[in-house]
Amino acid sequence: MQRFINKADEVVEDMLKGFVRAHKDLVVATDDSRVIKYKEAPVENKVGVVTGGGSGHKPAFVGYLGKNMVDAVAVGEIFSSPTAMAFFNAFKEADSGRGVACLYGNYAGDNMNVKMAIEMAEADGIEVKTVVANDDVPSAPKDKLEDRRGVAGEVLMWKIGGAMAAKGADLDDVIRVSQKAIDNTRSIGVGLTSCVIPEVGKPNFTIEDGKMEVGIGHHGEPGIEVTNLKTANEVAEIMVDTVLPDLPFEKGDEVVVLVSGLGATPVMELYILYNKMEELLAEKSISIYKPYVGDYFTSLEMMGATLTVMKLDDELKELIDEEADSMGFKQFRG
Amino acid sequence: MQRFINKADEVVEDMLKGFVRAHKDLVVATDDSRVIKYKEAPVENKVGVVTGGGSGHKPAFVGYLGKNMVDAVAVGEIFSSPTAMAFFNAFKEADSGRGVACLYGNYAGDNMNVKMAIEMAEADGIEVKTVVANDDVPSAPKDKLEDRRGVAGEVLMWKIGGAMAAKGADLDDVIRVSQKAIDNTRSIGVGLTSCVIPEVGKPNFTIEDGKMEVGIGHHGEPGIEVTNLKTANEVAEIMVDTVLPDLPFEKGDEVVVLVSGLGATPVMELYILYNKMEELLAEKSISIYKPYVGDYFTSLEMMGATLTVMKLDDELKELIDEEADSMGFKQFRG
Numbered sequence: 001m002q003r004f005i006n007k008a009d010e011v012v013e014d015m016l017k018g019f020v021r022a023h024k025d026l027v028v029a030t031d032d033s034r035v036i037k038y039k040e041a042p043v044e045n046k047v048g049v050v051t052g053g054g055s056g057h058k059p060a061f062v063g064y065l066g067k068n069m070v071d072a073v074a075v076g077e078i079f080s081s082p083t084a085m086a087f088f089n090a091f092k093e094a095d096s097g098r099g100v101a102c103l104y105g106n107y108a109g110d111n112m113n114v115k116m117a118i119e120m121a122e123a124d125g126i127e128v129k130t131v132v133a134n135d136d137v138p139s140a141p142k143d144k145l146e147d148r149r150g151v152a153g154e155v156l157m158w159k160i161g162g163a164m165a166a167k168g169a170d171l172d173d174v175i176r177v178s179q180k181a182i183d184n185t186r187s188i189g190v191g192l193t194s195c196v197i198p199e200v201g202k203p204n205f206t207i208e209d210g211k212m213e214v215g216i217g218h219h220g221e222p223g224i225e226v227t228n229l230k231t232a233n234e235v236a237e238i239m240v241d242t243v244l245p246d247l248p249f250e251k252g253d254e255v256v257v258l259v260s261g262l263g264a265t266p267v268m269e270l271y272i273l274y275n276k277m278e279e280l281l282a283e284k285s286i287s288i289y290k291p292y293v294g295d296y297f298t299s300l301e302m303m304g305a306t307l308t309v310m311k312l313d314d315e316l317k318e319l320i321d322e323e324a325d326s327m328g329f330k331q332f333r334g
Numbered sequence: 335m336q337r338f339i340n341k342a343d344e345v346v347e348d349m350l351k352g353f354v355r356a357h358k359d360l361v362v363a364t365d366d367s368r369v370i371k372y373k374e375a376p377v378e379n380k381v382g383v384v385t386g387g388g389s390g391h392k393p394a395f396v397g398y399l400g401k402n403m404v405d406a407v408a409v410g411e412i413f414s415s416p417t418a419m420a421f422f423n424a425f426k427e428a429d430s431g432r433g434v435a436c437l438y439g440n441y442a443g444d445n446m447n448v449k450m451a452i453e454m455a456e457a458d459g460i461e462v463k464t465v466v467a468n469d470d471v472p473s474a475p476k477d478k479l480e481d482r483r484g485v486a487g488e489v490l491m492w493k494i495g496g497a498m499a500a501k502g503a504d505l506d507d508v509i510r511v512s513q514k515a516i517d518n519t520r521s522i523g524v525g526l527t528s529c530v531i532p533e534v535g536k537p538n539f540t541i542e543d544g545k546m547e548v549g550i551g552h553h554g555e556p557g558i559e560v561t562n563l564k565t566a567n568e569v570a571e572i573m574v575d576t577v578l579p580d581l582p583f584e585k586g587d588e589v590v591v592l593v594s595g596l597g598a599t600p601v602m603e604l605y606i607l608y609n610k611m612e613e614l615l616a617e618k619s620i621s622i623y624k625p626y627v628g629d630y631f632t633s634l635e636m637m638g639a640t641l642t643v644m645k646l647d648d649e650l651k652e653l654i655d656e657e658a659d660s661m662g663f664k665q666f667r668g
Contacts (some may be wrong), residue, residue: 264637
């Protein structure tokens with residue numbers, strides 16, 4: 001395990017200390033060592049935006065704390081849900097009195113802990129509503145949308161929900177657009193190598209050299225097919241052909257495309273994939289309003305990539321255009 | 335070789351196509367397929383800022399094209415210098431009539447090709463002056479500064495030179511501050527794994543599991559020592575103790591710290607290193623004016639990290655604070 005760590009069971013703690021020190025201009029620690037917040041949170045008269053999840057997915061989740069983005073994050077151990085208490089404390093740090101939009105991904109542990117945290121928040125007089133991201137197409141059939149996992153589409157959900165909250169919208173409106181964002185979003189991942197959880201010390205799954213796993217999850221959850229490793233253009237085609245029919249995305253649609261690496265794949269290769277993806281979408285007369293290419297939602301040192309596509313309407317376009325300032329998503333207006 | 339590529343000898347071409355497509359808001363292709371420029375270049379009445387180098391170092395080099403940064407980049411094959419013609423064409427794309435600052439790293443191929451390109455430019459009436467980055471401490475002794483390689487300190491040189499050019503400074507002043515930036519900058523790399531050049535298909539060096547190479551170069555150039563892999567805190571100490579005495583950085587100094595991953599090391603681990611580095615600098619009463627942590631200058635899927643420290647004065651502070659908009663370095667003012 002070739003890593004810069006101290007003790008395997010202190011990775012998250014050390015990382016959070018360094019993260020807070022490196023981004024003093026954006027974030028601040030709280031009384032709960034597993035809750036980090038935007039330094040301006042709670043922002044007066046603004047709906048709070050909260051997320052949370054396991055660690056090991058940088059920039060997710062703490063990397064999206066910032067201006068017009070997320071107000072507080074509950075941090076879990078590597079690939080493990082944060083506790084209910086951490087979610088509850090994140091709600092408290094984010095709430096200015098106008099309620100909290102908890103925008104997170106569909107995983108059993110997160111669902112359970114968010115539910116308990118909401119009960120705690122209700123007892124405390126904090127209104128919390130949720131949107132549960134489920135953009136990962138290969139994780140369940142279309143008639144079981146509620147079983148699908150949330151993956152890199154969460155980044156776009158935070159961007160949209162964060163921008164809406166920053167405009168002063170009320171909780172119901174922030175929830176409405178965040179739900180619309182994720183309802184209009186579909187993703188797929190392709191894995192090329194495994195990764196090692198520091199406390200485990202060995203890979204918990206394997207992908208043989210020369211093979212690739214289509215539909216892999218962010219924690220190595222099995223995909224829909226293991227095939228021989230194909231060319232980048234063929235991989236792009238498989239990804240596009242899985243994602244587009246599912247919504248479906250159709251001729252004339254305007255979309256955001258987000259291509260993220262899973263960690264160890266050089267960003268160079270993401271551009272090679274994107275090059276073909278843009279061609280494939282153009283052939284279908286789907287136009288890319290904004291592309292994002294980079295490491296937006298990773299899985300430690302897994303090699304692989306994800307494709308996320310979000311269909312836009314005028315409201316989503318306006319919100320995606322808003323300025324954002326966070327470690328993982330920094331954008332000038334427009 | 336677990337990669338998303340088409341043909342190994344078309345990696346750079348495919349990557350550049352995708353890069354230009356993904357960043358239409360920032361960059362544009364030119365008549366030379368190995369020259370990419372900032373879409374506004376040449377910027378009227380501004381000294382042009384040019385760099386170039388081998389591919390495989392994303393975001394370097396094309397990722398620093400943009401507002402208040404670099405105007406044109408000459409692109410080489412993976413880990414190989416761009417041609418003299420590419421540098422010359424980059425000069426032409428960047429020159430608005432006020433001359434060109436070519437800010438690049440100290441490698442034999444780049445030195446030779448920049449020199450030839452300058453002769454071509456002179457014949458063409460374009461004034462070009464250079465700053466050659468040599469921030470990599472372990473690459474040569476202090477009395478042979480001219481033999482040292484340029485590494486991640488180049489990013490800070492581009493930031494400073496780019497900001498100065500954007501203020502309307504003349505060529506001599508852009509060169510002066512860029513030279514001051516790199517003269518005040520020291521770096522070190524620690525490698526944990528090798529990487530594979532696509533056309534070669536196998537690693538051209540190896541680092542055994544459980545070992546680390548102190549002082550490794552951006553292309554796997556041998557370091558000063560191979561040791562057992564130490565804890566993150568110990569690695570941070572080795573890096574700081576190599577970099578600080580060399581300038582030397584001293585009590586009361588204000589510095590920029592840039593911690594970059596080499597590619598496959600999860601960004602999480604960079605924060606673990608940074609956490610200790612900030613402590614170590616504080617103990618020496620050196621204060622960090624701005625920290626940058628992330629993948630700023632990589633080497634394909636090498637695991638490892640680099641530390642870069644730049645000593646500031648009032649002029650450098652003002653320039654580092656300037657807004658910047660590029661794929662690899664995006665910053666709001668201040």
